Amino acid sequence: MKILIVNAMVPYVRGGAEALATTLVRQLELAGHSAELLNIPFQYEPAQQIPLQMLLVRELQISNVDRVIALKFPAYLVRHSHKILWILHQYRQAYDLFGTSLSNIPPGTDGDMLRRAIHSADGEAFAEARRVFGISANVVGRLQTFNDVKGEVLIPPPPDAERFLPAPGSGYVFAGGRVSRIKRQHLLVEAMAFVKSSGRLVVAGPPEDQSYADRMVSFVRDQGLAARVTLDFRFLTRQEYVEYLIQADAVAYVPVDEDAIGYVTMEAAIAHKPVITTNDSGGVLELVDSNVVGWVSQPTTRALARSIEEALRDGTGTIAKGQALHARWQSKQVNWPETVRRLLE
Amino acid sequence: MHHALLREIKVKVAIASTFVPFAANPYRGLVVALEEALRLEGHQTEVVLLPQVDVPDRLISQILAFRLVGLESVDRLICLRPQAHMIPHRNKVVWLLDGLLAGVEQWKFGGYPIKHTRDRGQLDAVRTSDKRCFDECKTVFVGSPSLKKSMLSVHAIGSVLLRPPLPVPTKLGNNAQSSTILCLSSYDENSRLHIIIQALACSSSTLNLKILGNRCHPSFQRLLSQLIIDLGMEQRVSLDFGPTSEEVLTTALAECVAVIDLEASGTTAGDGMIRCTRAARCMIVAGDGGANLDDVIDGVTGVVIEPDVASVAAMLHSLEAGAIDHAALGRNLHERAGKAAMSWPETLRQLLG
Numbered sequence: 072m073k074i075l076i077v078n079a080m081v082p083y084v085r086g087g088a089e090a091l092a093t094t095l096v097r098q099l100e101l102a103g104h105s106a107e108l109l110n111i112p113f114q115y116e117p118a119q120q121i122p123l124q125m126l127l128v129r130e131l132q133i134s135n136v137d138r139v140i141a142l143k144f145p146a147y148l149v150r151h152s153h154k155i156l157w158i159l160h161q162y163r164q165a166y167d168l169f170g171t172s173l174s175n176i177p178p179g180t181d182g183d184m185l186r187r188a189i190h191s192a193d194g195e196a197f198a199e200a201r202r203v204f205g206i207s208a209n210v211v212g213r214l215q216t217f218n219d220v221k222g223e224v225l226i227p228p229p230p231d232a233e234r235f236l237p238a239p240g241s242g243y244v245f246a247g248g249r250v251s252r253i254k255r256q257h258l259l260v261e262a263m264a265f266v267k268s269s270g271r272l273v274v275a276g277p278p279e280d281q282s283y284a285d286r287m288v289s290f291v292r293d294q295g296l297a298a299r300v301t302l303d304f305r306f307l308t309r310q311e312y313v314e315y316l317i318q319a320d321a322v323a324y325v326p327v328d329e330d331a332i333g334y335v336t337m338e339a340a341i342a343h344k345p346v347i348t349t350n351d352s353g354g355v356l357e358l359v360d361s362n363v364v365g366w367v368s369q370p371t372t373r374a375l376a377r378s379i380e381e382a383l384r385d386g387t388g389t390i391a392k393g394q395a396l397h398a399r400w401q402s403k404q405v406n407w408p409e410t411v412r413r414l415l416e
Numbered sequence: 417m418h419h420a421l422l423r424e425i426k427v428k429v430a431i432a433s434t435f436v437p438f439a440a441n442p443y444r445g446l447v448v449a450l451e452e453a454l455r456l457e458g459h460q461t462e463v464v465l466l467p468q469v470d471v472p473d474r475l476i477s478q479i480l481a482f483r484l485v486g487l488e489s490v491d492r493l494i495c496l497r498p499q500a501h502m503i504p505h506r507n508k509v510v511w512l513l514d515g516l517l518a519g520v521e522q523w524k525f526g527g528y529p530i531k532h533t534r535d536r537g538q539l540d541a542v543r544t545s546d547k548r549c550f551d552e553c554k555t556v557f558v559g560s561p562s563l564k565k566s567m568l569s570v571h572a573i574g575s576v577l578l579r580p581p582l583p584v585p586t587k588l589g590n591n592a593q594s595s596t597i598l599c600l601s602s603y604d605e606n607s608r609l610h611i612i613i614q615a616l617a618c619s620s621s622t623l624n625l626k627i628l629g630n631r632c633h634p635s636f637q638r639l640l641s642q643l644i645i646d647l648g649m650e651q652r653v654s655l656d657f658g659p660t661s662e663e664v665l666t667t668a669l670a671e672c673v674a675v676i677d678l679e680a681s682g683t684t685a686g687d688g689m690i691r692c693t694r695a696a697r698c699m700i701v702a703g704d705g706g707a708n709l710d711d712v713i714d715g716v717t718g719v720v721i722e723p724d725v726a727s728v729a730a731m732l733h734s735l736e737a738g739a740i741d742h743a744a745l746g747r748n749l750h751e752r753a754g755k756a757a758m759s760w761p762e763t764l765r766q767l768l769g
Contacts, residue, residue, distance in 0.1 A: 073438045082430060082462045082489050105661075107437050112464055114486040123484050130481035132469040135659045136437050 072137040072415070073105045079146040080110040084279065085306070086249045087334045088143060088159050091206075094230035095140065098407045104415075109133075111146050118175045121145075121162070122188050129192075140414060141196075144189075148196045155414060156197065157204045157225060158214070160330040165189040166217045173253055173327065193218055204414070207331035207354040225413055226405045229334050234313045235342040237397075240320030240389070243271040243301075244347065244379050247312055247322070248335050250304060251279035254326045258349075258375055260287045263300050265376035270383030272323075275303035275315055317342045320389055321382035325370060328353035340400035345392035347378045358403075364396035427768065428460045430487050432503050433496035434468035439659030440666075442513050442690045443497040446580055450494065453581075453760035459768075462490065468499060472538055475499075479545050494767055501549045508552065509767055511578060513559040513690060515566060546571060557767070559690075562707030578766055579757040582694065582750065597700075597732075598672035599627040600665070600688035605636055608678040608702070608723050610643055615728035617647040621736045625653045626668060628660050665691065674698040674735065674742050677708055678723045696750035698742035700731065717749040 076099075078092040092108055099106035111131070113124055128148040133139065141147035143159040164174035165186045176182045197203055197220045204225040205211035211222040229235075246259050256274050263272050278284035284304045291300045307315070316322060322339035324346055331354040339346050340358060346365035348355045359365045366378035382389050431450055433443050447463060454461040464487065468478065482502035487493055493508035495501045501510045550556055550573045557578035558564045567573045599609065609627065616625055627640075637657060644653050669675070675692040680702060689708055692699045699718035701708035712718035719740060721727045734740050758766075 075437050082464075082487065083428065083460055105438055109437070109465065109467060111466070112485055112487060114488065120486065124486070127481045127484035130477045130484075131467055132471070132474045132478050132481075133467050134436060134469045134471075135439055 073107075073135065074099050074138045074140060074415075075107055075109055075133065075136040075151075077109045077111065077139055077141040077146045077149050079113040079143050081113060081115075084249075085277070087331075090230050090334065091159065091227050092142060094407075095227075098411055102408070102411045109146075109149075111149075113145060115162075115164075116175060118164075118177070118185060119181070121185060125188070125192050138415070141200075144193070147200075148192055150199070154196075154200050155202050155204070156200045156222075157206065157227075157414060158210055158222065159206050160210060161193060161213065161217075162189055163213075163330075167213060167328065190218070194220075208357055209328070209354040210330050223413075225410060226332060226403065228405045228407050228410060229337045229341065231309070232338075232341050234309075235317060235338050237343040237393075238317040240344075240386075241318045242269075242383065243273050243319055244321050244323050244382055245315050245319035245344075246272065246274045246324065247307075247315055248276045248324075248333075249279055250274065250276045250284055252283050254324075255349075255370070256325075257283070257287055257290070258325055258370060258372055259323050259347075259379070260290055260296075260300055260302070262372040262375040262379055263296055264294050265373060266299075266380050266383070268380050268383040269299070270320070270379075271299050271301060272379065273301040273303065273315060273319070275301070275305075275307055275312070277306040278304050316344065319344055320386075321345045321347055321365070321379075321393070323347040323375075323379070324352070324355055325349045325375065326352055326355065327370075329355050332358045337400065337405075339393075340396045343390075343393040343397045345382065345389055345396055347375065347382060349375070358399060359396065363392065364399055365392055426458045426460070427491040428462070428489065429454050429492045429494065429768070430462045430464055430490040431494050431496065432464045432466070432485075432487070432500040434466050434498065434500050436469065436659050437467060438661055440662040440664070441497060444662060445694070446496060446511075446513065449581070449760075450496075453764055457761070457764060464500075464503075466500065468497070472535070475542055476538060479542070492768060495553075501553070502545065504549075504552065507554065509555045509557060510550065510553050511557040511559070511580075511767065512563060512567075512575075513580070515563065515570075543571075547573070560707065560710055562710050566707075576766070578763065579753070581757045581760050581763055582754045594671055594673040595622065595736075596624045596626050596668075596672045597735075598668055598675045598688075598697075599625065599677065600629065600675060600691060605633075606680055608680070609636075609640055611678060611723060611725055612676060612728055613640065613643055613647065613649060613653055615725045615732060616652060617649055618725065619729035619732045621729070621732040623652075623673070623732055623736055626672070627653070627655050627657075628665065628668060629657045666695075669695040669697055672697060674700055674719075674746075676700040677705070678702040678728075679708070680704050680706070680723065692746070693749055693753045696746040698740070698745040699749055711749060711753060716745070717752050718745050 076092050076095050096106040096108050111128055125145045125148055128145045133151050139151040139154045141149055141156050144162040147156050164176050168174045169176055176185055203222040205222040206227050208224050211224050214220040214222045246256050250256055291297055322344045324335045325348055329352050333355055336346055336355050336358050346359045348359050348367055349370040350367050351370050368374035368378050431447055433447050451461050451463055479502050482499055485503045487505055493505040495508055495510045556573055556575040558575045559579055564575050564577050567575045669691055675688050675697050677688045699712050701712045701720055702723040703720050714720035721731050
């Protein structure tokens with residue numbers, strides 16, 4: 072079959088969604104199909120322009136394609152007679168994030184109209200689709216809650232699991248991936264002011280918002296934490312990222328209500344590294360659901376400091392949690408052949 | 417000083433182009449090469465590829481979609497395959513390798529004759545949009561002298577000649593024993609495919625003809641199919657109109673003895689010419705071939721013939737008999753184009769300057 076993967080892209084921003092899209096193309100080809108990727112530019116600022124972006128997607132003309140697999144808003148609004156949705160996330164600022172500081176949709180009549188437009192377009196796209204999958208129970212739950220759509224959970228396997236071979240810890244907690252307010256790396260950095268252990272925290276990845284990154288740099292400097300906190304704010308090569316992760320004692324991932332388990336969490340599990348997270352981190356908790364496989368705390372600097380402290384001090388316990396997380400991941404039997412089969416069945 | 421300074425300034429560049437999924441087009445290779453060249457010079461580069469169809473009834477909504485693309489976060493926009501030039505940007509250039517099929521010439525393909533006021537209105541709207549969007553550009557670059565002429569005469573758009581740096585052919589294949597002549601691109605009666613088929617049937621040559629094209633006027637396609645049956649040429653002529661993958665095209669080029677394009681008075685060098693040049697294959701064109709004669713000099717970089725059955729049949733006989741050194745002609749075509757093209761650093765200086 073000729074299968075077109077349709078995704079939305081913000082120029083120069085690369086993250087899990089982009090990795091999933093390119094991996095899916097490769098996996099479909101490995102399964103004997105022809106696959107190609109369409110990345111539709113999306114600007115979510117200013118919010119008032121979002122309906123025009125939705126219209127853009129609706130007006131694109133797709134030809135010479137047997138199936139479309141669309142991944143996220145507004146890409147999944149694309150028209151095709153055989154469209155499958157594998158939803159990474161909706162435009163959450165119009166749903167669960169509305170009314171919080173993380174939403175760019177203003178309160179009041181204009182904001183309400185914008186939200187209605189997004190909800191309505193989403194509803195139409197879901198109705199057009201042959202099947203609707205979500206990448207986690209969290210995403211599928213939101214579909215049910217906000218759109219009355221019954222989706223199926225289909226967890227995306229990480230793109231290069233074989234690279235995350237377990238290695239001994241080198242005395243640090245690693246927080247990798249895109250650096251942004253919604254990922255809350257600042258909580259981890261600020262927590263280090265309360266950590267007594269000599270171990271380190273390494274935060275590494277490309278900043279989405281430079282002022283947010285600068286805030287952490289200033290904090291580390293002002294608190295004299297430079298010897299114990301490494302801020303490596305740049306786009307890492309895959310190899311650099313892998314090495315940071317597999318040589319860590321534990322991995323920290325504390326996003327606000329993450330859509331999915333998250334590649335960071337999965338990669339940690341594959342590499343036998345326990346995960347430090349918070350009880351409001353959404354999809355992460357589908358894998359890290361107790362202190363048996365990591366540390367789940369309140370999203371406060373004090374609570375996270377205790378988790379980091381324990382991860383760095385309790386060598387044997389930390390290793391045991393990592394092994395338990397690995398076993399839990401294995402039990403889910405997430406793999407690409409099965410994922411492709413379900414998408415196309 | 418100016419040159420050196422430009423090299424030091426690193427910008428956010430987006431390359432915008434269009435594609436039909438799973439179908440080859442000559443811009444695909446250019447997108448890859450341009451992206452690599454920009455990255456090598458340290459620019460932050462993003463590629464935006466949008467789907468495109470050449471169906472007149474859908475062109476207006478397609479234009480609307482492209483006008484809504486927001487790339488404000490990008491410093492420079494380089495638009496390649498039409499209708500990418502519709503994307504608005506404060507600092508954009510366009511670089512065309514072939515004509516604006518969608519804008520004008522498309523109306524003669526696919527059974528869309530301009531019969532009704534509505535068709536005329538659509539065509540006028542597309543032309544107006546083309547004009548406006550070209551006017552937005554800082555510069556319109558074109559890949560051939562003939563395209564430069566047609567942009568001026570058809571669209572009243574002034575342009576700058578910028579031939580793409582020629583890639584080293586990567587898949588020449590062994591065509592020493594080949595018995596296939598290849599035809600590429602889009603066809604109507606102007607392509608004179610019927611003459612080639614008739615010549616094949618009446619010549620002593622045993623060569624085969626492979627026709628690959630993105631589209632063909634339906635009535636002409638019926639005529640060709642019937643002609644092939646009438647002449648008993650089913651085993652020697654293959655017709656395949658429809659989106660063709662890059663892999664199929666590359667293989668066909670690697671395995672053919674020559675590429676033939678008898679189109680009369682072409683205003684732009686077509687896909688066949690571009691690919692043939694890259695693949696260093698012998699090109700056979702008509703003496704009234706217009707843009708094809710920009711690069712094909714008879715006996716030096718290809719073969720120029722009269723577009724009649726007898727002349728084509730004689731050429732086929734010579735080709736099969738070894739009287740035409742097709743390998744040398746193909747190499748010469750490639751080398752000539754290579755000399756005319758600039759290096760990537762120089763090309764980038766023009767595009768970003």
